[in-house]
Ligand SMILES: *[C@@H]1O[C@H](CO)[C@@H](O)[C@H](O)[C@H]1NC(C)=O
């Protein structure tokens with residue numbers, strides 16, 4: 001009776017998850033051995049200003065409260081390798097990135113708002129702002145999944161954006177590894193740091209004919225394994241997420257049995273996949289969609305326990321317009337997550353961006369939050385969909 005009463009006030013899903021995490025077959029377990037699912041949202045920090053988005057409108061603490069109200073347990077927090085390269089070579093000042101991204105004239109008043117909302121001290125560095133986000137998420141008991149989203153700090157991703165594949169114009173493989181070494185060390189003291197996503201949406205380097213012949217699973221295995229081992233040495237507690245080919249829609253190497261799980265960090269390796277509603281594969285009903293997800297790599301959760309791995313949908317999303325959540329795409333995903341006890345991380349939290357592809361104060365119609373990050377954008381999508389996703 002007492003316990004039942006307590007649980008009705010504190011549903012299980014909001015109880016704290018204790019780190020470090022491990023994998024067990026297709027599941028994640030926390031430090032107490034309790035199974036749980038990732039349930040969260042992406043918060044971008046990888047774009048041109050090289051600091052987390054939204055801070056000219058709301059303080060970090062109040063954005064974290066908005067996430068908490070959505071009953072989420074994780075934030076996929078994105079960074080660019082460029083931000084780390086500059087930290088290593090000595091350009092650390094957060095203000096400079098904002099002025100560079102927005103120009104002196106537009107950047108100065110935005111920087112003033114960021115400082116005012118967040119009471120940042122003079123000379124605050126980019127990494128100190130990342131640390132502050134991690135600190136507030138930690139206080140709220142929300143896990144941090146740190147994601148290397150792109151090399152050059154900007155909106156992602158295209159086949160010919162120079163960041164598609166190892167060795168692409170702006171994707172220096174050595175710097176990527178160096179950046180991970182730095183970040184894995186730097187973030188191991190974050191209070192709820194749970195996992196790392198090694199590289200977002202690897203894809204065919206369409207702008208780079210010479211490199212295209214190296215776009216295959218062998219090259220993938222060489223580089224991604226090196227990164228996984230590097231990160232695992234720096235911070236052995238964290239789970240490491242691998243991202244597949246084709247903008248992270250393809251993990252056939254796992255479902256076809258060629259992936260050697262035993263060669264990767266033990267009980268610390270998981271997979272992430274993305275899926276958006278693309279017009280080509282117009283989704284009409286759930287069973288065909290579910291089979292296509294299984295074939296694309298989600299079947300990894302259904303292998304025998306010694307081979308099975310957890311998979312998390314670290315990006316999926318749609319317009320927050322009260323309608324898109326009713327499409328077969330959104331509804332079938334909801335069913336799939338529940339049936340497969342699969343984790344999910346919605347794209348995206350942002351109500352707006354400092355700058356997206358040259359457009360300043362760009363509105364994000366897929367954002368869970370309104371343009372000024374003050375409240376949710378569409379109550380109906382939140383109450384009838386986001387809050388009802390399995391946890
Ligand atoms: C690891 O991170 C800590 C905290 O940021 C820092 O003081 C230390 O110098 C770093 N070590 C290396 C080897 O980078």
Ligand SMILES: *[C@@H]1O[C@H](CO)[C@@H](O)[C@H](O)[C@H]1NC(C)=O
Pocket residue numbers: 375376377378379
């Ligand atoms: C959403 O609901 C809250 C209260 O539940 C209300 O304050 C807010 O104005 C609503 N927002 C929108 C966009 O309808």
